[in-house]
Amino acid sequence: MSLITNRLKAFSGVLIALLSLTISAFAGHGEGETFDPGKTITSHIGDAHDWHLWGHTSIPLPVIVFSKERGLDVFMSSHFHHGEMAHRGYMIKDNSIVAVNELEDIPAEEATINEELTAQLWDISITKNVASLLISVFLICWIFISVARAYTRNPNSPPRGLQSLIEPIILFVRDDVIKTSIGPKYEKYLPYLMTAFFFIWFNNLLGLVPVFPGGANLTGNIAVTLVLALLTFLVTTFSANKNYWHHIFAMPGVPAWVLVLLTPIEILGVFLRPFVLMIRLFANVTAGHIIILSFFSLIFIFGDGGKNMAAGYGVGIVSLVFTVFMSCLELLVAFLQAYVFTLLSSIYIGAAVEEHHGHDAAHSY
Amino acid sequence: MELVKPDFGLIFWMLLSFGILVFLLTKFAWKPILKALKEREHSIEDSLRSAEKARNEMANLKADNEKLLAEARNERDKILKEAREAKDNIINEARGKATEEADRLIKIARETIHNEKMAAITDLKNQVATLSIEIAEKVIRQQLSTDEKQKALVGEMLKDVKLN
Numbered sequence: 165m166s167l168i169t170n171r172l173k174a175f176s177g178v179l180i181a182l183l184s185l186t187i188s189a190f191a192g193h194g195e196g197e198t199f200d201p202g203k204t205i206t207s208h209i210g211d212a213h214d215w216h217l218w219g220h221t222s223i224p225l226p227v228i229v230f231s232k233e234r235g236l237d238v239f240m241s242s243h244f245h246h247g248e249m250a251h252r253g254y255m256i257k258d259n260s261i262v263a264v265n266e267l268e269d270i271p272a273e274e275a276t277i278n279e280e281l282t283a284q285l286w287d288i289s290i291t292k293n294v295a296s297l298l299i300s301v302f303l304i305c306w307i308f309i310s311v312a313r314a315y316t317r318n319p320n321s322p323p324r325g326l327q328s329l330i331e332p333i334i335l336f337v338r339d340d341v342i343k344t345s346i347g348p349k350y351e352k353y354l355p356y357l358m359t360a361f362f363f364i365w366f367n368n369l370l371g372l373v374p375v376f377p378g379g380a381n382l383t384g385n386i387a388v389t390l391v392l393a394l395l396t397f398l399v400t401t402f403s404a405n406k407n408y409w410h411h412i413f414a415m416p417g418v419p420a421w422v423l424v425l426l427t428p429i430e431i432l433g434v435f436l437r438p439f440v441l442m443i444r445l446f447a448n449v450t451a452g453h454i455i456i457l458s459f460f461s462l463i464f465i466f467g468d469g470g471k472n473m474a475a476g477y478g479v480g481i482v483s484l485v486f487t488v489f490m491s492c493l494e495l496l497v498a499f500l501q502a503y504v505f506t507l508l509s510s511i512y513i514g515a516a517v518e519e520h521h522g523h524d525a526a527h528s529y
Numbered sequence: 530m531e532l533v534k535p536d537f538g539l540i541f542w543m544l545l546s547f548g549i550l551v552f553l554l555t556k557f558a559w560k561p562i563l564k565a566l567k568e569r570e571h572s573i574e575d576s577l578r579s580a581e582k583a584r585n586e587m588a589n590l591k592a593d594n595e596k597l598l599a600e601a602r603n604e605r606d607k608i609l610k611e612a613r614e615a616k617d618n619i620i621n622e623a624r625g626k627a628t629e630e631a632d633r634l635i636k637i638a639r640e641t642i643h644n645e646k647m648a649a650i651t652d653l654k655n656q657v658a659t660l661s662i663e664i665a666e667k668v669i670r671q672q673l674s675t676d677e678k679q680k681a682l683v684g685e686m687l688k689d690v691k692l693n
Contacts, residue, residue: 211536228538259531287538294542301546308558315565320572334562354563355555363550386532387539391547450532 199468201461209381209453212292213241213256217376222246225295229254229261230286241289243269250275261287293388296380300367303377308362337361337506345510349517353510356399360392361506368449368498372491383501384449386442393442396509401434404516437512441505448501452494459483459490 215223224242234253243251253267255275263281266274290298307326314327323331342357343350367388370378382388410416412430414423462483467476673679 206532210531211539260536287536288541289538290542291536291538293539297539297542297546301550304550305553305558308554308562312558312561316561319565320569331566335566338563338566355559356551358559359547359551359554363547385536385539387535387537388543390535391540391543395547446533 199461199464201458201465204461205454205457207259208457209384209450210259211385212259213244213261213289214246215292215295215376215380223295223376225290225292227254227261227289228287229289231263231281231284233281233284234263244272248272253278261285261289292380293382293385296367296370296377296382297388299377300363300370300382303370304362304366334358337503341503341507342510345507346514347518350510353399353403353513356395357506357510357513360395360509361502364392364445364505365499365502368501369495371449371453372494372498381450381453384446384453386446389442389446392445392505393438396441396512397435397438399509400438400512400516403513405519407519408516437508441508445501445505448497452490452497456487456490456494459487 213227214225217223224240226238227241227244228236228238230236237252237254239252241256243249244256247256248271249255249269250264250266250272251269253264254261255264255272256262257272257277263278263285264275265278266276307330311327311330314324318324322328337358338354341361342354346353364383367383371381371383373379412434413427415426415430418426460483463476463480466479467473673682
């Protein structure tokens with residue numbers, strides 16, 4: 165009995181300590197002004213030119229902009245002083261880089277925006293999401309190449325360590341997701357689908373980690389899901405055989421007058437499927453982040469910017485419980501969305517390479 | 530609305546780094562991993578199959594052995610039977626031959642005995658004849674030792690002869 169009570173005491177102690185940390189972290193944001201949950205959440209799930217750690221501490225990231233007129237410009241985002249300054253003719257407005265007429269460092273309020281130049285500006289800065297992307301790519305490469313080395317070093321031996329953690333997932337994705345959906349020609353598509361699965365899964369998980377290497381909402385960013393969906397679309401389209409196009413433009417066994425209706429729907433479907441892939445991943449991951457952040461925001465709404473600490477702590481405990489619950493759910497969702505993306509991509513590719521099409525084949529999206 | 534507007538920079542970096550990731554993982558991770566997995570699956574499959582084969586072979590071998598043993602036993606029985614028959618045959622034959630030989634010998638002996646007997650008889654007859662002749666000679670010589678006796682005999686003989 166006493167052991168359990170001791171455990172509970174220790175647990176609640178940790179909870180309160182964590183709570184105080186978060187409150188101070190969020191309070192640093194507020195800086196006296198009224199707490200705006202919408203703005204906080206949007207800034208957390210959106211992209212930024214620096215990586216916010218806590219309070220006023222953030223990691224500056226490189227800004228890379230290119231325009232025909234000014235050429236390539238590379239400098240650290242710290243020169244912007246969190247958007248308060250213009251630097252080398254650029255400044256941050258609404259989280260994106262705009263060109264200004266003044267080339268010297270001046271306060272952002274005094275700068276005048278050069279609309280014409282801004283329109284033709286190529287911004288390939290290493291933003292928070294790009295940094296997170298590079299970190300995750302490095303991490304995934306490191307993990308999988310070291311696992312691969314374990315395979316080549318000890319062939320035909322039972323998996324060990326990280327290998328034994330990864331192997332069942334690789335086997336699951338290969339056998340139950342890709343092989344069953346694509347059929348006998350699956351091996352050609354394994355590298356892309358496997359990479360997509362683990363990329364989405366790792367980044368979903370990294371997104372759930374609240375501190376530095378994690379915390380970016382990469383897989384909940386529409387640009388990232390757009391690229392993934394585009395790749396699935398390209399792979400599907402370029403591996404599609406005659407049978408697939410035949411089914412899209414003239415579904416066999418369907419009367420001509422139905423085809424008039426069906427063909428436009430099928431053609432639309434070709435584009436709709438990757439589009440929905442893009443939206444699904446983006447929406448699910450972003451929604452998860454929004455819910456967790458909303459629970460935390462509740463603490464500060466009730467705490468009223470530090471004026472009502474009791475209510476803040478009271479709601480905080482409830483919020484924390486909900487957040488822990490939601491985080492567990494998000495762990496599941498992280499896997500599930502990676503699974504769903506890979507499964508649907510496999511099904512689309514499978515439909516594109518299938519030789520003989522069953523007429524009851526699902527046109528699911 | 531900023532949320533649903535794809536950012537060019539991120540698309541650029543995503544295409545680049547995801548492309549590199551696919552390339553690197555394909556070359557250095559998926560190929561060796563999937564190859565190793567496949568090889569392991571094959572080796573497990575092969576091992577199972579060869580175990581099954583060995584088990585079947587073992588069973589076959591056992592059956593073969595039993596068959597062989599049964600055959601050997603039959604063969605032994607057959608050989609034994611044949612040997613027994615051969616023995617009997619040889620004995621019978623030998624016995625028959627022996628009897629025959631004995632008969633033949635007896636027959637030869639009997640013939641020899643007969644011949645000897647006949648020879649002996651012939652010899653005896655000759656000797657008796659010789660003896661008889663000698664005796665007769667002696668008797669005659671005795672009877673004709675004198676002239677009177679010769680004359681008596683001639684007279685006698687002449688007496689028997691009738692002059693026709």
